[in-house]
Amino acid sequence: MGKLTIGCFSSLVGSMNLDFSVKLASAAIEKGHKVDFWVSGNGTMLSIKGQKAFKDYTHLEKTVKELMTKGLTATACEACAEARGYHKENTIEGFKRHSMDWYLASIFDADRVLHIGGE
Amino acid sequence: MGKLTIGCFSSLVGSMNLDFSVKLASAAIEKGHKVDFWVSGNGTMLSIKGQKAFKDYTHLEKTVKELMTKGLTATACEACAEARGYHKENTIEGFKRHSMDWYLASIFDADRVLHIGGE
Amino acid sequence: MATTKLGFIVQRPPYKSENPKLALTHAIASQSVEIYLNDGDMVTADLAFIGDGVLNCIKNQKAMENYGLTSTESHIKSTLMLDLSVFVCREDLDKFGLSEDDIVMDAEEFGAEVKVKVVPFSEINKMMEEVNHLLFF
Amino acid sequence: MATTKLGFIVQRPPYKSENPKLALTHAIASQSVEIYLNDGDMVTADLAFIGDGVLNCIKNQKAMENYGLTSTESHIKSTLMLDLSVFVCREDLDKFGLSEDDIVMDAEEFGAEVKVKVVPFSEINKMMEEVNHLLFF
Amino acid sequence: MKLAVFVSDYKNTVDTLDRLKAEKLGIIFVANGVYHATMKEDGNSSPLLKKSADFYALSEDLDTRGLGSKTDSSVKVINYSGLVDLIFNEYEKLVWL
Amino acid sequence: MKLAVFVSDYKNTVDTLDRLKAEKLGIIFVANGVYHATMKEDGNSSPLLKKSADFYALSEDLDTRGLGSKTDSSVKVINYSGLVDLIFNEYEKLVWL
Numbered sequence: 001m002g003k004l005t006i007g008c009f010s011s012l013v014g015s016m017n018l019d020f021s022v023k024l025a026s027a028a029i030e031k032g033h034k035v036d037f038w039v040s041g042n043g044t045m046l047s048i049k050g051q052k053a054f055k056d057y058t059h060l061e062k063t064v065k066e067l068m069t070k071g072l073t074a075t076a077c078e079a080c081a082e083a084r085g086y087h088k089e090n091t092i093e094g095f096k097r098h099s100m101d102w103y104l105a106s107i108f109d110a111d112r113v114l115h116i117g118g119e
Numbered sequence: 120m121g122k123l124t125i126g127c128f129s130s131l132v133g134s135m136n137l138d139f140s141v142k143l144a145s146a147a148i149e150k151g152h153k154v155d156f157w158v159s160g161n162g163t164m165l166s167i168k169g170q171k172a173f174k175d176y177t178h179l180e181k182t183v184k185e186l187m188t189k190g191l192t193a194t195a196c197e198a199c200a201e202a203r204g205y206h207k208e209n210t211i212e213g214f215k216r217h218s219m220d221w222y223l224a225s226i227f228d229a230d231r232v233l234h235i236g237g238e
Numbered sequence: 239m240a241t242t243k244l245g246f247i248v249q250r251p252p253y254k255s256e257n258p259k260l261a262l263t264h265a266i267a268s269q270s271v272e273i274y275l276n277d278g279d280m281v282t283a284d285l286a287f288i289g290d291g292v293l294n295c296i297k298n299q300k301a302m303e304n305y306g307l308t309s310t311e312s313h314i315k316s317t318l319m320l321d322l323s324v325f326v327c328r329e330d331l332d333k334f335g336l337s338e339d340d341i342v343m344d345a346e347e348f349g350a351e352v353k354v355k356v357v358p359f360s361e362i363n364k365m366m367e368e369v370n371h372l373l374f375f
Numbered sequence: 376m377a378t379t380k381l382g383f384i385v386q387r388p389p390y391k392s393e394n395p396k397l398a399l400t401h402a403i404a405s406q407s408v409e410i411y412l413n414d415g416d417m418v419t420a421d422l423a424f425i426g427d428g429v430l431n432c433i434k435n436q437k438a439m440e441n442y443g444l445t446s447t448e449s450h451i452k453s454t455l456m457l458d459l460s461v462f463v464c465r466e467d468l469d470k471f472g473l474s475e476d477d478i479v480m481d482a483e484e485f486g487a488e489v490k491v492k493v494v495p496f497s498e499i500n501k502m503m504e505e506v507n508h509l510l511f512f
Numbered sequence: 513m514k515l516a517v518f519v520s521d522y523k524n525t526v527d528t529l530d531r532l533k534a535e536k537l538g539i540i541f542v543a544n545g546v547y548h549a550t551m552k553e554d555g556n557s558s559p560l561l562k563k564s565a566d567f568y569a570l571s572e573d574l575d576t577r578g579l580g581s582k583t584d585s586s587v588k589v590i591n592y593s594g595l596v597d598l599i600f601n602e603y604e605k606l607v608w609l
Numbered sequence: 610m611k612l613a614v615f616v617s618d619y620k621n622t623v624d625t626l627d628r629l630k631a632e633k634l635g636i637i638f639v640a641n642g643v644y645h646a647t648m649k650e651d652g653n654s655s656p657l658l659k660k661s662a663d664f665y666a667l668s669e670d671l672d673t674r675g676l677g678s679k680t681d682s683s684v685k686v687i688n689y690s691g692l693v694d695l696i697f698n699e700y701e702k703l704v705w706l
Contacts, residue, residue: 026689057203083178117510119133133392142592146592147596178443219266226242232373234372251644304673333651363533
């Protein structure tokens with residue numbers, strides 16, 4: 001079994017890159033791999049709690065929480081979050097906040113890295 | 120003097136479409152025009168209070184507040200905001216939240232409409 | 239008593255950005271705008287899919303099954319149920335080798351009487367001339 | 376004692392998306408990553424600007440004056456101050472008719488000893504071969 | 513119609529501009545659109561500059577990108593204040609691609 | 610190197626894929642990239658399918674767009690579970706364009 005580090009910089013609603021990332025993380029965890037998940041830039045939107053579940057909009061809060069109980073480590077870029085007005089008290093419980101070096105440290109011993117840099 | 124309605128759907132940090140919109144609104148207000156400003160989709164990020172001012176990131180909260188004292192009407196799409204976990208209590212004071220028909224009503228008697236639909 | 243006509247032009251494919259869906263939801267909002275207006279005043283919305291935007295109209299989108307998300311297809315059907323004019327550019331369908339069988343043409347199952355109009359780009363251009371304001375997505 | 380090498384490739388112009396700037400800030404984070412690692416372990420970051428990404432390197436960007444925002448230019452200078460390797464694709468500069476005079480080449484005013492390396496794409500490709508992981512922006 | 517088209521990107525993913533018809537057409541380069549007003553590729557100016565239109569580029573966006581002095585002679589440089597006048601006085605409909 | 614390139618867009622604004630060299634190259638169509646695996650324009654398949662590579666397309670993303678049954682014969686359809694195996698077993702470096 002390997003370790004996959006996913007970095008995603010895309011917004012919660014729109015490109016569906018976060019939907020993709022979360023589904024990939026889920027499939028990898030199902031197969032027994034370890035998954036670290038880093039969100040930076042607009043990707044930090046994923047870490048906000050209290051996303052209202054409308055069927056017209058991507059809603060990932062519930063899935064991410066479930067994956068965290070199955071071992072997913074999810075971390076948001078703290079500065080990217082704060083610049084957008086996302087504070088610790090708005091963050092999903094268990095979703096970590098660190099500076100960018102956390103991502104690189106996760107990559108250090110990752111077997112595979114999927115970095116999704118754009119919108 | 121005329122009325123300009125600007126709609127912007129782009130995220131706070133990144134494309135700089137919101138920076139553009141806010142500067143255009145400011146220039147129009149300086150010239151005595153009335154400006155209505157609608158943010159929807161990722162554009163609703165503009166309405167969040169407590170954006171931390173880093174020089175590395177677009178920071179528009181202060182400017183928007185100043186423009187509101189000069190007559191700018193700013194309104195965010197309520198559903199788009201809620202889907203992202205942006206609630207009334209996170210919203211900049213004076214920044215309105217309505218459904219999408221507000222935008223169309225503003226356009227009804229606008230002389231010019233600049234609709235910025237993408238990221 | 240005045241009418242402001244709007245043209246909503248969708249030029250990008252679905253699911254990569256939120257904007258084709260927001261085009262549809264904002265156009266639909268023309269049906270409830272009167273609460274803000276004086277009696278008799280109204281806003282109309284015409285919708286046109288052009289370029290890669292016609293890919294929004296392909297049938298059998300399974301967004302709900304795969305991602306728990308309303309499909310753009312079902313938003314188009316909602317638009318038809320509310321009697322909005324929906325145009326699809328014929329030249330762009332032809333370019334992709336798509337026929338009327340491949341795309342959403344009606345929402346008869348929900349009682350919609352209006353159908354999608356597949357028209358040459360020149361007619362969409364005419365619509366753009368006739369409206370008061372344009373909103374490109 | 377192990378080293379993981381990363382290649383950061385910037386292929387898009389500045390200011391349209393946040394990602395060229397995030398490439399630089401994330402690459403810079405390689406300098407502080409040790410706090411998470413065992414003694415002697417490290418992560419290195421090489422940066423390369425290719426395609427329209429070379430537009431990030433044009434000098435005299437006035438982002439602070441116009442938008443109150445740190446320029447991508449100044450982020451490149453920070454990167455040089457931290458001794459990271461920064462490559463710029465020569466063929467892409469040539470395509471735009473840009474010379475070394477037009478782009479950020481050093482940060483001597485801040486005491487940086489490292490300079491930008493203008494190299495053929497083949498060298499960037501070699502770097503991509505040599506690193507352990509690639510991060511495209 | 514009197515149509516002003518805002519071009520905000522360098523590489524566009526849509527070809528809509530080629531199909532738009534207007535009696536009076538203005539093309540306003542803003543954000544990364546200003547690269548069209550300044551950069552040549554293999555010696556060639558942007559194909560957009562061959563269109564029959566009046567061209568404008570936003571000075572603040574040129575300066576932000578280090579392009580202040582490089583604008584093609586066919587393009588008029590305006591600032592935000594000039595843009596407001598252009599919008600209200602010269603054009604009726606505005607399109608952001 | 611063994612390189613898997615994720616193509617997530619239909620109209621790309623970068624030409625990087627043309628320049629990447631790898632001993633073993635996989636092109637994985639995801640998100641709107643799946644249009645490359647399915648749509649023809651004026652009768653022509655996507656130029657990407659002419660490259661010397663192994664091609665994959667994500668079934669969930671095909672189905673989401675109503676393209677379930679239209680995939681080009683050169684493209685292998687995989688689901689998320691298959692994608693995980695591909696990533697870990699067939700390729701070493703992953704690039705998302």
